[in-house]
Amino acid sequence: MTSVHTSLYPLARPRRLRRDAFTRDLVRENRLGAQDLIYPVFVQEGQGLRTPVPSMPGVARLSLDELLPVARECVALGIPYLALFPVIEASLKTPDGEEALNPDGLIPRVVQALKNECPDLGILTDVALDPYTSHGQDGLLDAQGHILNDETVGQLTRQALVQAQAGVDMVAPSDMMDGRIGAIRQGLESNGFFYTRIMAYSAKYASAFYGPFRDAVGSAANLGKSDKKTYQMDPGNSNEALREVALDLAEGADAVMVKPGMPYLDIVRRVKDEFGVPTFAYQVSGEYAMLKAAAANGWLDHDAVMLESLLAFKRAGADGILTYFALDAARLLRQP
């Protein structure tokens, strides 16, 4: 007779479900697909230009003709949206960032061209003045150098309207001025742009992880030693992120964003749980640079870490991720 010492054997063995790949596939709670990804790209004037960003290996500032094939590949891979960031020539930068309002400027022309060539690819544009200002700040300054909130909001509203006129699908105010979502929404509605969506950078922190991005758009040198702490959020704060999201939703945002990404997954989870609205996260330039640098040194497995980091956003509750890895990840995910 066999004796059974049940106390010696666990009846529940979580490892049963991990024993083979097909069972792990069956019970996986969160999945990553190309449809989760938004691809941020840097555009510049010119022809045949791909200017690498040294602090972002694999990322280049593209002229429109170089961007078009990238956009077509996004469509082929099932990436639903491209996020555009302009590299503005130094001679066009002014204290008030007026070039941001030029209907024939770089971004409006690129939006028109992309919507003509790839009507089924969503286009997201940044609403913020920093690529256009000679001081590199996201807002207008008073004589003492303080950011003027309401004057800046007026400028941002005009910028968003120029982008909407060019045919953009979604605008993403990334400036963190108070009241800008409401002002932009009213501006869009009163001009007949009822379907221009707003993805608000609601919880955008004053982060050191944006360094490589500022190199890419050329605002780092202009910004110098000054920072953005009077408008972007303090990295120590969490409840404040919920207040910011609540305001943006009340003011008419269709979707909200948390930024940066990986170091702020707790915020993504809180926002998703509290509001249950379309919630996005931005895996920013510094996060990308960290992973690329470690992979280049052979310290991390590039593809494995890339996919794991992106899946972590889904697990935290994000509906989608803005990531410079979008093309690489989508290509990998497509493989059988």
Ligand code: PBG
């Ligand atoms: C500009 C803007 C920034 C980023 C997106 N929009 C930089 C900043 O706020 O200084 C950062 C993106 C990244 O680091 O990848 N308002």
